[in-house]
Amino acid sequence: xxxxxxxxxxxxxxxxxxxxxxxxxxxxxxxxxxxxxxxxxxxxxxxxxxxxxxxxxxxxxxxxxxxxxxxxxxxxxxxxxxxxxxxxxxxxxxxxxxxxxxxxxxxxxxxxxxxxxxxxxxxxxxxxxxxxxxxxxxxxxxxxxxxxxxxxxxxxxxxxxxxxxxxxxxxxxxxxxxxxx
Amino acid sequence: xxxxxxxxxxxxxxxxxxxxxxxxxxxxxxxxxxxxxxxxxxxxxxxxxxxxxxxxxxxxxxxxxxxxxxxxxxxxxxxxxxxxxxxxxxxxxxxxxxxxxxxxxxxxxxxxxxxxxxxxxxxxxxxxxxxxxxxxxxxxxxxxxxxxxxxxxxxxxxxxxxxxxxxxxxxxxxxxxxxxxxxxxxxxxxxxxxxxxxxxxxxxxxxxxxxxxxxxxxxxxxxxxxxxxxxxxxxxxxxxxxxxxxxxxxxxxxxxxxxxxxxxxxxxxxxxxxxxxxxxxxxxxxxxxxxxxxxxxxxx
Numbered sequence: 043x044x045x046x047x048x049x050x051x052x053x054x055x056x057x058x059x060x061x062x063x064x065x066x067x068x069x070x071x072x073x074x075x076x077x078x079x080x081x082x083x084x085x086x087x088x089x090x091x092x093x094x095x096x097x098x099x100x101x102x103x104x105x106x107x108x109x110x111x112x113x114x115x116x117x118x119x120x121x122x123x124x125x126x127x128x129x130x131x132x133x134x135x136x137x138x139x140x141x142x143x144x145x146x147x148x149x150x151x152x153x154x155x156x157x158x159x160x161x162x163x164x165x166x167x168x169x170x171x172x173x174x175x176x177x178x179x180x181x182x183x184x185x186x187x188x189x190x191x192x193x194x195x196x197x198x199x200x201x202x203x204x205x206x207x208x209x210x211x212x213x214x215x216x217x218x219x220x221x222x223x
Numbered sequence: 224x225x226x227x228x229x230x231x232x233x234x235x236x237x238x239x240x241x242x243x244x245x246x247x248x249x250x251x252x253x254x255x256x257x258x259x260x261x262x263x264x265x266x267x268x269x270x271x272x273x274x275x276x277x278x279x280x281x282x283x284x285x286x287x288x289x290x291x292x293x294x295x296x297x298x299x300x301x302x303x304x305x306x307x308x309x310x311x312x313x314x315x316x317x318x319x320x321x322x323x324x325x326x327x328x329x330x331x332x333x334x335x336x337x338x339x340x341x342x343x344x345x346x347x348x349x350x351x352x353x354x355x356x357x358x359x360x361x362x363x364x365x366x367x368x369x370x371x372x373x374x375x376x377x378x379x380x381x382x383x384x385x386x387x388x389x390x391x392x393x394x395x396x397x398x399x400x401x402x403x404x405x406x407x408x409x410x411x412x413x414x415x416x417x418x419x420x421x422x423x424x425x426x427x428x429x430x431x432x433x434x435x436x437x438x439x440x441x442x443x444x445x446x447x448x449x450x451x452x453x454x455x456x457x458x459x460x461x462x463x464x465x466x467x468x469x470x471x472x473x474x475x476x477x478x479x480x481x482x483x484x485x486x487x488x489x490x491x492x493x494x495x496x497x498x499x500x501x502x503x504x505x506x507x508x509x510x511x512x513x514x515x516x517x518x519x520x521x522x523x
Contacts, residue, residue, distance in 0.1 A: 093248040102248035116286035
């Protein structure tokens with residue numbers, strides 16, 4: 043009987059862990075910058091969705107391209123959606139995969155981790171390992187990361203006339219706080 | 224009793240394992256996104272590339288704080304032959320300044336060398352095509368414009384300034400059917416304060432239809448046709464038909480086209496077109512649009 047009770051309790055516990063194993067957020071910040079010789083372009087979205095499953099050490103992020111605001115003019119934003127990202131055809135960018143390091147999620151503190159997964163932008167998949175900072179506060183998981191995306195990697199051509207105004211290397215910063223679901 | 228507890232425990236274990244396996248984070252987020260999108264209204268953007276289809280207005284508005292400087296040229300008729308270098312010797316020009324006031328309201332002024340006209344217009348967007356939470360199948364806008372001809376008067380009749388004025392009122396109804404295809408219907412009323420002949424009507428009616436088909440990300444083909452309602456048009460005039468391409472490069476939009484209308488204001492191209500495509504009375508022309516931001520950028 044004692045053994046059974048133990049099994050029963052462990053089951054309950056594992057159920058609890060699994061249910062509390064997923065941390066999510068739907069208001070993460072994504073900022074990107076293009077630093078070309080003649081023009082600096084900057085845009086931000088605060089609608090990034092994210093999820094981390096600590097029981098399996100995997101993650102997923104997702105952002106609607108049309109949610110980016112900023113730019114140097116409304117026309118530039120329109121061009122971004124219409125001509126470069128083709129937001130009608132490819133409405134979202136995603137990144138999902140696994141965290142390489144094994145993390146003791148019960149231990150509070152800051153960790154530098156490598157997230158390995160598939161980054162999909164403009165419908166083109168790229169396998170990437172992205173270095174990120176992860177902070178466990180006990181209540182939530184804070185994630186921040188800076189990385190670059192090459193437009194040429196995602197088949198986003200730069201017309202010759204804007205070569206001096208648009209960088210091929212786009213700097214991206216993300217920041218989010220994930221809470222238990 | 225013992226069996227029952229054991230069974231429950233196993234069932235829970237199985238349920239837990241199943242639960243753990245079923246969660247696909249990507250799918251979970253995708254579903255959340257879908258739910259959210261249903262609560263949001265997405266307004267259709269870029270039904271046309273610029274605020275003109277070719278000669279006539281399109282449903283597009285300029286964003287607040289933005290000035291659109293437009294230079295338009297119409298050369299002479301291509302049937303002038305080599306003597307006129309297929310019309311390139313005779314150019315008429317309009318320059319215009321359009322300003323966005325609010326997201327739905329814009330104004331503009333212009334000057335044409337053709338008949339030495341000044342013109343101005345007010346444009347208000349009544350409906351915006353949208354999907355999602357609020358669904359609206361079409362966009363609709365109203366435009367009212369006034370034109371003044373400042374040619375020297377040779378007519379011996381008494382002079383009134385009001386005789387120089389004409390007005391155009393247009394309802395623009397447009398729909399972007401897909402990523403690349405947009406159609407606009409434009410019922411138009413044009414009023415002349417003064418017409419040369421007693422038999423000429425003062426109020427003229429026309430229905431315009433225009434469309435855009437994107438062929439590459441930065442190139443689209445446009446066409447525009449204005450049908451004059453019989454009985455409400457001048458004698459000897461013909462329907463205006465234009466077709467051309469829009470080329471976009473950064474802050475510029477170039478529109479190159481062929482048209483049988485020489486004028487670029489509503490009354491001149493809708494109601495005073497005399498050129499016939501069949502006779503080669505075709506004018507080559509272009510519009511160049513360049514946008515400037517009048518607002519200061521917020522400092523970062």
